[in-house]
């Protein structure tokens with residue numbers, strides 16, 4: 001397969017361990033891949049994507065990157081942290097949506113001295129136009145990273161994660177991850193097809209975009225980049241969005257509380273709580289056998305948790 005350059009930004013491999021108390025509670029073997037502990041800020045799945053995306057920016061000679069998301073975007077905060085570490089400038093052009101005050105990830109953006117601009121729109125086209133406008137105003141070329149870092153190149157980060165998991169020598173019957181912009185789901189499913197034969201991937205959707213179209217498309221594009229000859233499965237996507245993207249759900253909050261109470265591990269309201277609620281739901285309907293190994297991908301997000309009022 002083809003290889004792409006990566007910038008070393010995180011500490012990999014991340015830990016992988018069993019969750020004894022959750023396993024007892026759910027009647028199966030639940031494991032966790034700690035991408036929340038990958039060493040940049042509060043960790044998270046975006047670091048694996050940014051290793052590819054920012055290497056590409058550097059290779060092409062860019063020294064200014066811009067990305068987008070909602071106000072509490074983990075991806076935006078991590079893009080800023082990683083870009084600064086590489087000596088690049090970063091401007092965040094965020095949607096004026098969600099918690100825009102100096103809370104959660106906005107505290108971290110503030111501490112980094114990041115230029116954050118809010119645009120009152122739901123249209124990414126408008127956001128990208130604004131990025132071009134700012135670039136032209138500054139007379140600088142802009143490396144634009146899409147929302148969530150979810151393009152084919154970014155998705156390769158989760159193909160790597162699956163390879164990393166295969167190197168543990170463990171067999172997992174199931175893997176569960178969150179799906180918010182699709183790149184993690186695409187990389188995980190593609191990576192599992194390549195490196196983890198016999199492992200089923202389920203993705204908890206935390207937004208209401210048409211992921212049944214987006215995820216297969218990203219999977220195909222990423223497989224093409226790698227020149228990988230692989231038969232791609234139809235994604236198993238379950239709707240865990242609840243009242244809306246980034247709005248806490250009851251099931252998600254119960255999952256966050258359970259993980260904190262039983263294992264001392266912090267999940268978040270926007271992604272990992274809802275994703276783990278999907279795993280709990282499947283366990284409760286008897287989807288997992290007693291001897292199965294079920295792996296939950298902890299994709300980070302603690303910053304957003306602390307923007308919420310509880």
Ligand SMILES: *Cc1c(COP(=O)(O)O)cnc(C)c1O
Nearest residue numbers: 148180181182184271299300301
């Ligand atoms: C962005 C994000 C996700 C979702 O990943 P996508 O690749 O955007 O689908 C999951 N968890 C956390 C904490 C995130 O920040």
